[in-house]
Amino acid sequence: MIKLAIIGDPVEHSLSPVIHSAVMEYLGIDYEYYRVQVKKGDLAQFLERVRREDITGFNLTMPHKTDIIPFLDEIDSEAKVYNSVNTVKYENGWLSGYSTDADGYKEALAEAGYSMRGKRVVILGAGGVSGTIVSKAAREGAVSITVLNRTLEKAEQVIKCAEGCSCRADVLSDENMRACAREADVLVNATPLGMTGVAHNFENLDFLAELPKDALVSDLIYSPRKTAFLKRAEELGRNTINGFGMLIYQALIADEIYLGRKLDLHALKAYVEEKCFG
Numbered sequence: 551m552i553k554l555a556i557i558g559d560p561v562e563h564s565l566s567p568v569i570h571s572a573v574m575e576y577l578g579i580d581y582e583y584y585r586v587q588v589k590k591g592d593l594a595q596f597l598e599r600v601r602r603e604d605i606t607g608f609n610l611t612m613p614h615k616t617d618i619i620p621f622l623d624e625i626d627s628e629a630k631v632y633n634s635v636n637t638v639k640y641e642n643g644w645l646s647g648y649s650t651d652a653d654g655y656k657e658a659l660a661e662a663g664y665s666m667r668g669k670r671v672v673i674l675g676a677g678g679v680s681g682t683i684v685s686k687a688a689r690e691g692a693v694s695i696t697v698l699n700r701t702l703e704k705a706e707q708v709i710k711c712a713e714g715c716s717c718r719a720d721v722l723s724d725e726n727m728r729a730c731a732r733e734a735d736v737l738v739n740a741t742p743l744g745m746t747g748v749a750h751n752f753e754n755l756d757f758l759a760e761l762p763k764d765a766l767v768s769d770l771i772y773s774p775r776k777t778a779f780l781k782r783a784e785e786l787g788r789n790t791i792n793g794f795g796m797l798i799y800q801a802l803i804a805d806e807i808y809l810g811r812k813l814d815l816h817a818l819k820a821y822v823e824e825k826c827f828g
């Protein structure tokens with residue numbers, strides 16, 4: 551039997567149990583899934599449980615993605631670059647950490663027929679996920695990456711994740727968003743602006759009208775499925791993609807790690823989407 555968990559604080563809202571349970575059922579694998587509230591500073595205690603109960607692996611959400619790193623025996627190259635781990639596998643007494651967010655995003659883009667290769671990528675926000683997208687965009691061959699953020703220092707920090715491509719950091723202002731939109735092939739919202747339960751939203755979405763006609767507008771938010779940001783982009787005739795595909799693909803890639811084998815990601819995504827969210 552496989553034992554999986556999601557840990558975080560808060561953790562009640564997480565869709566991970568629904569997604570991973572559906573995957574294990576689809577694959578006919580006997581499993582147990584635990585949703586565990588682990589408060590900041592309590593990781594050592596949880597890891598004792600992992601060893602005691604031989605838990606196969608677990609996903610992490612706030613506030614543990616970076617804090618877990620000193621406890622692990624190894625982390626993969628993606629997690630190292632982002633300094634962030636969202637998946638841990640426990641095998642033969644060894645704890646290995648991975649970051650599957652960026653590959654999940656790449657897979658979601660590919661499914662929609664896009665990639666970041668040769669593209670001018672503009673990212674709004676400079677939090678944990680922004681760093682993973684910046685690094686992935688650089689590795690995928692984006693020609694330029696611009697990060698706009700409320701706190702400039704964090705944008706400056708995040709662009710250090712990118713190697714081998716032209717990068718710029720600036721403040722998230724109306725003026726900068728308008729100027730950057732003019733030269734964006736892919737525009738990504740990596741802030742929580744417009745997310746269910748978040749009081750704040752973009753005050754002005756006029757900058758979206760500046761985007762080239764064939765630009766892709768991507769919101770990492772998956773609740774609601776269509777944010778005001780995406781609605782406005784759609785009204786303006788731009789192609790859009792929400793964060794739902796990324797959410798499911800990062801989970802499926804984590805399942806590949808837990809199971810130690812490749813899965814048919816597209817078939818599983820279709821199944822999970824229909825069964826859990828249809």
Ligand code: NAP
Binds near residue numbers: 677701743750771
């Ligand atoms: P995070 O680390 O908390 O970073 C949030 C970023 O948004 C920061 O750069 C912050 O700016 C900015 N921000 C927050 N409130 C703002 C406001 N009122 N005005 C302007 N900027 C604001 O968050 P994260 O983990 O990177 O997640 C970012 C988004 O991605 C969230 O919406 C999350 O739901 C989504 N996400 C989606 C998936 C998926 O699978 N689809 C996975 C992970 C995350 P400062 O630096 O100035 O504070």
